[in-house]
Amino acid sequence: MARTEFPLARAGMSIGLLGGSFDPAHKGHAHITREALKRFGLDRVWWLVSPGNPLKEHGPAPLAERIERACAVMRHPHVDVTDIETRLGTRVTARTLAALRTRYRGVRFVWLMGADNLAQIHRWQDWRWIMDHVPVGVLARPGQQISACMSPAARIYRPYRIPGSQSQALAQAEAPAWCFVNVPMVDISSSEIRAAGKWTAAQSREGEH
Ligand SMILES: Nc1ncnc2c1ncn2[C@@H]1O[C@H](COP(=O)(O)OP(=O)(O)OP(=O)(O)O)[C@@H](O)[C@H]1O
Numbered sequence: 001m002a003r004t005e006f007p008l009a010r011a012g013m014s015i016g017l018l019g020g021s022f023d024p025a026h027k028g029h030a031h032i033t034r035e036a037l038k039r040f041g042l043d044r045v046w047w048l049v050s051p052g053n054p055l056k057e058h059g060p061a062p063l064a065e066r067i068e069r070a071c072a073v074m075r076h077p078h079v080d081v082t083d084i085e086t087r088l089g090t091r092v093t094a095r096t097l098a099a100l101r102t103r104y105r106g107v108r109f110v111w112l113m114g115a116d117n118l119a120q121i122h123r124w125q126d127w128r129w130i131m132d133h134v135p136v137g138v139l140a141r142p143g144q145q146i147s148a149c150m151s152p153a154a155r156i157y158r159p160y161r162i163p164g165s166q167s168q169a170l171a172q173a174e175a176p177a178w179c180f181v182n183v184p185m186v187d188i189s190s191s192e193i194r195a196a197g198k199w200t201a202a203q204s205r206e207g208e209h
């Protein structure tokens with residue numbers, strides 16, 4: 001369900017944060033969210049529907065539109081679709097994470113992302129702060145395996161990698177800690193949907209390709 005305020009969370013809970021443009025949300029997002037809940041033993045996942053990726057030149061569709069679609073795509077009792085970054089007034093992930101850690105003392109946050117973002121994270125603002133302060137869960141994405149595993153972030157933080165077989169330990173681990181899980185993959189992207197010029201309900205439902 002969509003949150004119109006900051007979600008509640010108790011100290012000790014582990015919450016995965018999936019940030020994204022969600023322009024639009026699709027079944028790949030829903031799929032990695034379900035896998036992350038299982039593989040990283042998370043209590044909840046919050047989708048952070050971004051006001052706009054700091055590295056993308058063109059702004060996304062209006063936030064309300066993207067949130068509405070995200071809510072249609074992701075229906076799960078342990079997942080919240082949120083506009084937290086707009087409420088915090090930040091679109092830079094390191095700032096978002098710092099603000100959430102202050103606001104939710106005692107909550108264990110895990111940053112979630114697809115393998116394509118592990119390949120690029122070294123271009124994000126204060127990316128080393130993210131890696132040094134928040135456990136990171138990376139989910140396989142078609143065609144991204146090699147670039148992710150050879151990336152600067154993967155190389156620099158190799159000593160802190162938790163094997164996929166121990167993924168349940170990630171949320172309780174002290175950062176730096178990251179884990180790549182080789183989950184079954186769903187080959188779909190928002191850019192592909194935008195290029196096709198339409199969004200259909202079938203693109204949102206898991207199991208339909
Ligand atoms: N099919 C997928 N498999 C694995 N991870 C995915 C998939 N689609 C999106 N993600 C991840 O979800 C997060 C949000 O993705 P985003 O909203 O940018 O969707 P996208 O499909 O990558 O969009 P675009 O094509 O516009 O770049 C990112 O961490 C991204 O890596």
Ligand SMILES: O=C(O)c1ccc[n+]([C@@H]2O[C@H](COP(=O)([O-])O)[C@@H](O)[C@H]2O)c1
Pocket residue numbers: 018019020021022048050052053054055056091092093094117123124125
């Ligand atoms: O903080 C940054 O510099 C930064 C640069 C690029 C992307 N991000 C975040 O990465 C997440 C995925 O972005 P996107 O547009 O690929 O869905 C989203 O939460 C963005 O805010 C963050």
